[in-house]
Amino acid sequence: MQSHPVAVTSLQAERYRDALRARRAGTALRVRFLVLASIGVVILVAVSIGVGQSSTTIPQLWDALITGRKGTAHTILFEQRIPRTALAAIAGVGLAIAGSLMQALTRNPLADPGILGVNAGAAFAVTIGIGILGLNSVALWLPAAFIGALLVTLLVFALGTRSAARNGGAVSMTLAGVAIAAVLQGATQGLTLAAPKTFEAVRAWSAGTFVGRGVSAWLWALPCIVIGTIIAIAITRSLNAVALGDEAAAALGVSVTGTRVWGIVAITLLAGGVTAAAGPIAFVGLIVAHVARLVMGADQRWCLAFCAVAGPVLTLVSDVSARFVLWPSEIPVGIVTAFLGAPILLVVVLRSRAVTE
Amino acid sequence: MSTAELSREIRGGRRRIRVRRILHTAIDVRTLVTIVGLVLATLVVGFISLMLGDTMLGPGDVWDALTGRAMQSINFVVIELRLPRVLGCMLIGGMLGASGAIFQTITRNPLGSPDILGFSTGAHLGGTAAIVVFGTTMVSAAGGALVGGTLTAAVILLLSSRGGAKGGRLILTGIAVTAMLSAANSWLILRADLTIAQIAAAWGAGSMVGQNSDTVRLLVITAVVLGVACVFLARPLAQLDLGDERAASTGARPRLVRVLAIAIGVAFVAITTAVAGPIAFVALSAPQIARRIARAPGTPVAPAAAAGALIVTAADLAGQNLIPGMQFQVGIVTVIFGGLYLVWLLCFAKGKK
Numbered sequence: 001m002q003s004h005p006v007a008v009t010s011l012q013a014e015r016y017r018d019a020l021r022a023r024r025a026g027t028a029l030r031v032r033f034l035v036l037a038s039i040g041v042v043i044l045v046a047v048s049i050g051v052g053q054s055s056t057t058i059p060q061l062w063d064a065l066i067t068g069r070k071g072t073a074h075t076i077l078f079e080q081r082i083p084r085t086a087l088a089a090i091a092g093v094g095l096a097i098a099g100s101l102m103q104a105l106t107r108n109p110l111a112d113p114g115i116l117g118v119n120a121g122a123a124f125a126v127t128i129g130i131g132i133l134g135l136n137s138v139a140l141w142l143p144a145a146f147i148g149a150l151l152v153t154l155l156v157f158a159l160g161t162r163s164a165a166r167n168g169g170a171v172s173m174t175l176a177g178v179a180i181a182a183v184l185q186g187a188t189q190g191l192t193l194a195a196p197k198t199f200e201a202v203r204a205w206s207a208g209t210f211v212g213r214g215v216s217a218w219l220w221a222l223p224c225i226v227i228g229t230i231i232a233i234a235i236t237r238s239l240n241a242v243a244l245g246d247e248a249a250a251a252l253g254v255s256v257t258g259t260r261v262w263g264i265v266a267i268t269l270l271a272g273g274v275t276a277a278a279g280p281i282a283f284v285g286l287i288v289a290h291v292a293r294l295v296m297g298a299d300q301r302w303c304l305a306f307c308a309v310a311g312p313v314l315t316l317v318s319d320v321s322a323r324f325v326l327w328p329s330e331i332p333v334g335i336v337t338a339f340l341g342a343p344i345l346l347v348v349v350l351r352s353r354a355v356t357e
Numbered sequence: 358m359s360t361a362e363l364s365r366e367i368r369g370g371r372r373r374i375r376v377r378r379i380l381h382t383a384i385d386v387r388t389l390v391t392i393v394g395l396v397l398a399t400l401v402v403g404f405i406s407l408m409l410g411d412t413m414l415g416p417g418d419v420w421d422a423l424t425g426r427a428m429q430s431i432n433f434v435v436i437e438l439r440l441p442r443v444l445g446c447m448l449i450g451g452m453l454g455a456s457g458a459i460f461q462t463i464t465r466n467p468l469g470s471p472d473i474l475g476f477s478t479g480a481h482l483g484g485t486a487a488i489v490v491f492g493t494t495m496v497s498a499a500g501g502a503l504v505g506g507t508l509t510a511a512v513i514l515l516l517s518s519r520g521g522a523k524g525g526r527l528i529l530t531g532i533a534v535t536a537m538l539s540a541a542n543s544w545l546i547l548r549a550d551l552t553i554a555q556i557a558a559a560w561g562a563g564s565m566v567g568q569n570s571d572t573v574r575l576l577v578i579t580a581v582v583l584g585v586a587c588v589f590l591a592r593p594l595a596q597l598d599l600g601d602e603r604a605a606s607t608g609a610r611p612r613l614v615r616v617l618a619i620a621i622g623v624a625f626v627a628i629t630t631a632v633a634g635p636i637a638f639v640a641l642s643a644p645q646i647a648r649r650i651a652r653a654p655g656t657p658v659a660p661a662a663a664a665g666a667l668i669v670t671a672a673d674l675a676g677q678n679l680i681p682g683m684q685f686q687v688g689i690v691t692v693i694f695g696g697l698y699l700v701w702l703l704c705f706a707k708g709k710k
Contacts, residue, residue: 110529115536159704172703175468178532179699182637186692194683282536331547335540342537349529350516 030302033295037309041089044316048085049077052323053330079215087210087218088319088333089312091274092284094225096311097232098270099285100292100303104239105263106160108173109290109348113149113271114282116160116177119208120184121152122275127188127202131195138213138220138277145276150268155180157264208281208334210319217277224273229308231266235259236300243298281315281334283341288314290348314340388660391651395663399450399670403443406674407435441573446670446687448576449629450639454647454665455587456625457640458658459618462594464527467656467702470641471506471626474531477637478538479509480630485542485557489549493556495571499631506627509534510619572632579628583621587658590618595655636688638695639665645702 050058056073061081064073095113102111102118113119125148129135135144159180160173192202238259241249249256274281288311289303296302318336325331407419412434414422421427422435457470471477483505484498491497516530546554593614629636646668647660669687672694676685 115532159700162704174532175473175528176700176703179696179703183693183696183700186637186689186696190685190689190693193689194680194685326544326548329547331544335543335547338536338540339544342533342540345533345536346516346530349526349533 026297030296030306034305034309037306037313040313041309041316044313044320045085045089048088048316048320049081051320052076052081080211083213083215083218084210084319085316087213087221087278088315090218090221090225091210091278091281092288092311092313092315093308094221094228094270094274094311095281095284096288096292096307096314097229097304098267098274099289100300100307101232101239101263101267101270102285103289103293104243104300104303105260105267106157106173107243108160109293110174110286110345111177112283112286112289113267114280114284115174115181115286116152116156117181117184118149118152118156118267118271119275119280119282120181120188121148121155122146122272123206123280124148124184124188125151126205126276127191130202130205131191138217141276142220142224142273145272146268149272149275150264152180152184153264153267153271157260205279207332208279208337209322209330209332210278210315211330213277221273221277224269228266228269228273231262231269232304235262235266236304239263239300240298243300279332279334281337283337283345284311284314287337287341287344290344385651385653388651388653388657391647391660392663395647395650395660395667399447399663399667402667402670402674403447406443406446406670406677407439409674409678410434410439441569442673443670444573445576445633446673447666448573448580449633449636450643450666450669451662452576452580452583452625452629452665453636453639453669454643454661454663455584455658456622456629457642457665458644458647458656458661459587459594459622459625460640461644461656462597462658463615463618463622466527467645468528468641468699470638470644471622472635472637472640473528473535474510474513475534475538476506476510476513476623476626477630477635477640478535478542480506480627481635482538482542482545483508483627484631485545488557489545489553493553495575495631499575499628502631503624503627506623506630507620509538510623514619576628576632579624583624584662586617586621590614590621591658594618594658634688636669637692638699639668639691642695642698643668 050061054072054076056076060073061077063069064071064077068074098113098118099111102113102116103109105111122145125144126135126141129141129144133144135141156173156177159176188202188206192206238249238254241252241254242256242259244252246256249259288307291310292303292306296306314337315333318333318340322331322333322336325336404416404419407422408414408416414431414435418427418431419435422432423440425432427435460469460471460474461467463469480502484502486505487497487501491501513527513530513534546557549557593610597611597614626640643665644656644661647664648656650664651657651660653660668691672690673687676687676690679685
């Protein structure tokens with residue numbers, strides 16, 4: 001029985017066209033999400049600059065921005081609002097991308113530089129730097145933060161994969177990371193409490209916040225985040241391959257070790273840079289990277305793009321909330337992210353099977 | 358000794374002494390030796406703790422003070438200043454160790470300890486809230502801690518029991534809840550008046566500094582009452598290990614036993630948190646350390662209590678005297694060493710998960 005050749009061809013062609021349409025629709029949807037998030041960032045930047053606790057009005061701020069006339073509005077604008085907004089945005093990008101990289105590299109949907117102790121390591125190193133070496137500016141804190149972040153990232157990888165292989169799954173790795181974070185936080189707190197005079201500067205620094213960091217904090221963080229992001233973009237294809245498994249990745253010609261090394265470098269730059277400038281802030285990576293996966297699918301390129309835009313959305317929302325939740329005083333933004341992040345972590349845990357092996 | 362019955366039973370290669378028909382328990386020789394050894398070690402460490410400090414005293418002086426034959430000034434230093442602190446350490450450590458053993462038995466997971474699961478943070482938050490709202494008294498802090506710990510326990514167990522209270526889910530739920538409650542705690546402290554906030558924050562660092570005879574009295578009463586309850590629960594708890602159906606068929610009532618055990622465990626955590634603030638990782642590590650020394654099946658409560666007492670007393674001693682010129686709180690020392698222990702347990706230890 002011979003089917004009509006023309007009919008067969010048009011059936012195949014139709015299927016092919018459907019597949020293309022679905023793919024383009026998927027892409028279109030993703031692009032729509034990205035555009036939405038970008039608009040969100042723009043709006044939030046404006047809100048963050050315009051809104052706050054002082055009694056300066058928006059017309060006054062606008063006037064100071066346009067004409068550059070000195071005065072209260074000018075001071076508030078250029079010494080508080082703009083540095084703070086810039087730092088929040090940069091921190092959002094850095095933490096979200098670091099979280100996405102960690103989740104991809106460790107294949108653990110709960111990975112986050114705050115939970116797994118990378119930020120705590122950077123914070124501990126900076127504490128030692130401030131207290132013992134007497135470093136006192138963001139520029140000097142950066143190398144310390146990098147060393148701390150790098151050491152802990154390596155430790156978490158080494159121990160985490162070991163415990164995951166032995167006991168099973170993401171739980172052990174997460175718990176190992178939490179334990180390391182607890183040890184480092186305890187050590188940091190112990191030092192600050194035991195020798196208050198030496199560590200007085202640290203107390204001011206140690207709560208994660210975007211305000212009061214100095215006008216140039218974000219300038220120092222910016223190159224680290226930029227370089228880290230570039231590295232992250234460069235390894236996205238390899239990360240997609242590594243997600244399939246080590247052997248599959250090798251079969252595809254991807255160097256698993258090389259990807260991991262570059263990934264670790266990127267995480268160190270991103271998390272270390274943000275922590276040096278803003279103090280330790282947790283949960284941003286967890287929330288944004290997780291949502292990125294849900295919304296964009298498993299392709300690391302789309303996830304990264306989403307993280308880069310959605311991260312600042314989260315941090316800016318948190319920062320603006322932090323100004324008003326406790327009116328008239330402010331709470332550190334790290335508390336707000338914990339409030340937001342912990343329930344989301346709970347939801348992830350309770351709904352997901354993959355996590356509890 | 359007429360009512361006690363001493364008989365040796367050889368059961369499966371382990372030698373046991375059956376003591377007192379009333380309690381229906383058989384105590385393993387090695388476990389007994391472990392308990393005695395740990396208690397002796399604790400007493401020694403406590404004694405050393407009484408000797409060291411701003412005024413260095415010799416062992417003879419301390420002994421005289423304890424037996425009431427010393428001079429007024431030495432008496433003051435030892436009995437009024439240092440003894441409540443050392444006694445507090447021992448009792449708190451014992452209660453934390455017992456609580457950890459209870460929870461690890463119920464969850465059948467060596468990681469199922471109150472500090473990881475978030476009960477301690479819940480008790481901490483409850484205490485802080487009570488201090489801020491009701492005033493800075495011992496009673497309000499203790500009451501708040503009790504309520505906070507119980508509520509947190511209920512919520513966590515409820516949340517994780519939908520999928521079965523499996524180890525992984527329980528622990529991750531605990532981590533998330535701990536993070537949230539911690540943030541809430543920081544928020545409360547930031548909101549309160551400065552003096553109240555300072556008191557709450559000082560209490561929260563897990564310190565033995567504030568121990569005095571009142572707190573020790575509270576601890577002793579709690580320890581005795583709940584400890585007796587523990588003794589009666591020990592055998593039914595061990596039976597739970599067999600699984601609910603087998604336990605029921607041998608006459609235990611698993612639901613009731615579990616509820617009672619959780620209540621006692623939470624009470625231990627709440628009272629210790631109320632008195633000294635949260636002290637991390639003792640409830641996690643003490644039962645496991647005791648189990649390894651005693652090589653016992655399951656996690657027995659009494660050795661865990663003895664190990665906990667030793668750990669806290671030693672941690673206090675170390676925190677005060679290890680680095681000259683720096684004083685670390687007990688909570689800090691246990692976090693650092695307990696955290697390292699946890700990492701070791703996850704990554705290098707042999708044995709069941």
